[in-house]
Amino acid sequence: MAQHQTIRAGVGARTAEIDQGLRAHMSKVYGTMSVGIFITGLAAWAFAGLATSDIATVAQVAGDTYLTAFGQAIYASPLRWLILFAPLIMVFAFGAVINRISAAGAQLFFYAFAVLMGLSLSSIFLVYTGVSIAQTFFITAASFAGLSLWGYTTKKDISAWGSFLIMGVIGLIIASIVNIFLVSSSLMFAISALGVLIFAGLTAYDTQRIKTDYISHASQMDREWLDKSAIMGALTMYLNFINLFMFLLSFLGNRE
Template sequence: MADQFDPRMTGSRQPGPTYAGDVRSEAFDAGLRSYMLSIYNYMASGILLTGLVAMLFSWGGAESMAAQVFGGPGIMKWVIILSPLAIVFAMSFGQNRFSTPALQFMFWAFATLMGLSMSTIFLVYTGESIALTFFSTAAAFAGLSLWGYTTKKDLSGWGSFLIMGVIGLLVAMLLNTFLLPPEANYTMNLVISGLGVLIFAGLTAYDTQKLKSMYAYVAGTDMMGKTVILGALSLYLDFINMFQFLLSFLGSQE
């Protein structure tokens, strides 16, 4: 240890605890980057799959499969709408029981079902406004996630507040759908959409920092692959929800 302060050592890096620590730090940073990149790749692939399925299912306008399924009274539309929610609950609460390949399959199934569920936006909004909203959401998501990854500010205190905000949104949406008079729906929709954008913007930064901090606990363990899939699911949900709420502002109807 004394050699570190020996003037004769100036200009030459000697192996020792500090050097070994630097090597471990570089290896940790490289592993962290690979881990986060895997999460982003899964998330982006899921969003791409959802978009492709939504476009194909809505192809043909009023004659599309989406118009026929969601325009009728059949039970199929409720299966498509509720199935993604069931998969999210299964993945979140059953992660310890499922293998990594099983979670991967469930993630791709979820992204596919979300595409079927979201296909109706192509029947309601113009393609140009959907594209504008998508790229606006992508830019906002990238900035928020980058900030969550790089900030030194501890965002863990945001978690309970943001989850309460999501629950409040769900309650407000139910009230708006079933209890409020039609003349109040439009204004309430705008309020809900504005709050939704803000809440999921906050969740994007919060989830990114949370996933980054989890790497130290899962690196080199069997949970690594599962954490990547579940992390991709979290960021996917943040992106999709922010996109849908933002579409209420930027979307131009057909």
């Protein structure tokens, strides 16, 4: 009997240790993600400021707003295509090198990616009003928090969603590239509607996946793996947040 109680106490202590570690792991995921989002927002605002001027320089955007030489380069020259696709290239590169770099190197890579994403998204300050951008951001944050909380707490296994959602993301990427050349408003509306649904699902799915991945590896307690896993999780959730924000902005944003 005493031995049975000792075993139960050991199991209970181990479960409590895993729960505490999981909370710390998820806090690091969301903390790193939040820093990345802050860096992206600050970079986007700063680059938009460098790209525009109240004084006539290179080209007029709208009203009394003009593009500077920097703005002309990043928005109206062939360089804009590199800026558009560079974040996608960096995501694939990150997945390829994550196992060969240190956790500190992975975190630095993530923050550099956040800056580049800020450059890529800076044009929203030329297209939408600042108020609508702020409103959409807070709506996205509230929606993201609710979806992620549900994914973390639900007892329902939603792992089967993964393959369908990834197929949906691939379809969105292809459709978005096609619409760059077609410039179809109806296709853009359909892409935005599907994008909101797909990234809402991915937010819940990825939250549960990050949680279950930690629990399955908790017994190993590989510090390096845990640190890298938290950064990869932060990147995943960051991408879900940014994409959800952009698709919602296409619906809710008021254009300049």
